[in-house]
Amino acid sequence: MSSTGQTAALTDLASRVLGGVVVTCNDQFYADASNLLLPHPPRYDPDAYDAKGKVYDGWETRRRRTVGDDWVVVRLAAPGEVERIDVDTAWFRGNYPAAATVHGAWLEGFPGPNDVWQLPEHVWRPLAPRTPLTGDAVTSIAVTPETSPELAGRRVSHVRLTIHPDGGVARLRVLGRPVPDPALLTGTVDLAATENGGRVLGSSNEFYGSADHLLAPGRAATMADGWENARRRDGGNDWVDLQLAGAGRLRRVEVDTTCFVGNAPGRVVLRGADLRSAGTGAGEGADPASWPVLLDLHPQPDTRHVLALGAAGAPGATDRAVTHVRLEAHPDGGMSRLRLWGELDDDALAAAARRWEETAL
Numbered sequence: 384m385s386s387t388g389q390t391a392a393l394t395d396l397a398s399r400v401l402g403g404v405v406v407t408c409n410d411q412f413y414a415d416a417s418n419l420l421l422p423h424p425p426r427y428d429p430d431a432y433d434a435k436g437k438v439y440d441g442w443e444t445r446r447r448r449t450v451g452d453d454w455v456v457v458r459l460a461a462p463g464e465v466e467r468i469d470v471d472t473a474w475f476r477g478n479y480p481a482a483a484t485v486h487g488a489w490l491e492g493f494p495g496p497n498d499v500w501q502l503p504e505h506v507w508r509p510l511a512p513r514t515p516l517t518g519d520a521v522t523s524i525a526v527t528p529e530t531s532p533e534l535a536g537r538r539v540s541h542v543r544l545t546i547h548p549d550g551g552v553a554r555l556r557v558l559g560r561p562v563p564d565p566a567l568l569t570g571t572v573d574l575a576a577t578e579n580g581g582r583v584l585g586s587s588n589e590f591y592g593s594a595d596h597l598l599a600p601g602r603a604a605t606m607a608d609g610w611e612n613a614r615r616r617d618g619g620n621d622w623v624d625l626q627l628a629g630a631g632r633l634r635r636v637e638v639d640t641t642c643f644v645g646n647a648p649g650r651v652v653l654r655g656a657d658l659r660s661a662g663t664g665a666g667e668g669a670d671p672a673s674w675p676v677l678l679d680l681h682p683q684p685d686t687r688h689v690l691a692l693g694a695a696g697a698p699g700a701t702d703r704a705v706t707h708v709r710l711e712a713h714p715d716g717g718m719s720r721l722r723l724w725g726e727l728d729d730d731a732l733a734a735a736a737r738r739w740e741e742t743a744l
């Protein structure tokens with residue numbers, strides 16, 4: 384999985400990079416629960432101790448001397464359908480929990496810690512049954528209609544991880560698909576953004592940095608937070624294929640090479656296609672390298688290029704809806720973000736509204 388939290392098909396809905404946050408927990412004596420959501424692999428320094436004890440890169444509670452279990456509640460970065468939960472106990476060897484249980488809930492608005500403490504137990508529905516953990520290992524738990532009859536195929540806004548009875552967990556990954564609120568998809572929105580339903584379908588090379596980073600919110604703080612391929616030696620070009628939130632007309636683009644100083648692409652080309660009619664013979668050609676050009680740009684290094692497609696794009700770039708975009712980096716090079724602002728068409732908005740309804744609890 385990449386550090387933004389996407390696998391080929393699934394997104395880590397809890398990832399801090401996308402905006403997941405720990406709302407509250409009952410104990411974080413040894414190590415902060417917020418570490419659970421960090422994107423990078425858990426670190427370990429054998430010599431690191433502080434006034435409380437050993438320093439861990441994860442969430443760690445004290446040894447329980449009373450009956451009960453420890454728990455943490457996470458607000459997901461985006462509401463979504465959960466398909467798998469990974470509980471990673473990396474580096475917790477003599478202090479990992481015996482088992483974990485995960486619940487999910489749909490909570491309206493933005494409940495704070497006090498609200499969460501007062502929630503009646505029945506709002507929490509089982510996502511992952513009580514599952515034994517082992518030390519220093521990832522335990523993956525599938526969310527299926529069998530294991531989670533109430534929540535499989537439903538959207539949740541929050542998850543609660545319970546550890547039995549106490550201990551340390553390095554990372555919690557809540558893997559699934561965002562279900563964007565259709566009320567937030569009207570007007571001109573970033574149709575590539577993960578939180579809006581955009582996703583990476585594939586790329587030529589992600590040697591140094593995942594292409595998923597391109598679709599994350601905010602701006603990159605370092606080069607590690609961007610898409611970076613290896614140096615290409617074969618005369619070709621690197622590329623990333625994207626599926627947009629739905630069919631829409633693009634208006635503006637942002638090609639952000641921030642943090643890529645000696646390794647920005649020499650040239651960036653965006654191509655777009657409407658694949659709704661693919662397979663009927665009426666669709667665009669199957670090869671994305673032959674899709675119509677939307678933008679052809681010689682970017683500056685370390686620069687955020689915000690462009691109106693109507694003025695800066697290829698003729699006709701704003702005239703038709705696209706569902707998919709190919710980003711080409713010539714010959715290679717890294718970028719931190721790609722934003723594709725446009726308006727979803729009526730069919731795409733109706734589909735988003737249907738999905739919101741169908742996934743309601």
Ligand SMILES: NC(=O)NC(NC(N)=O)C(=O)[O-]
Binds near residue numbers: 436438443446477
């Ligand atoms: N060596 C330890 O990790 N001890 C304790 N934990 C910390 N963080 O010191 C414990 O009881 O699990």
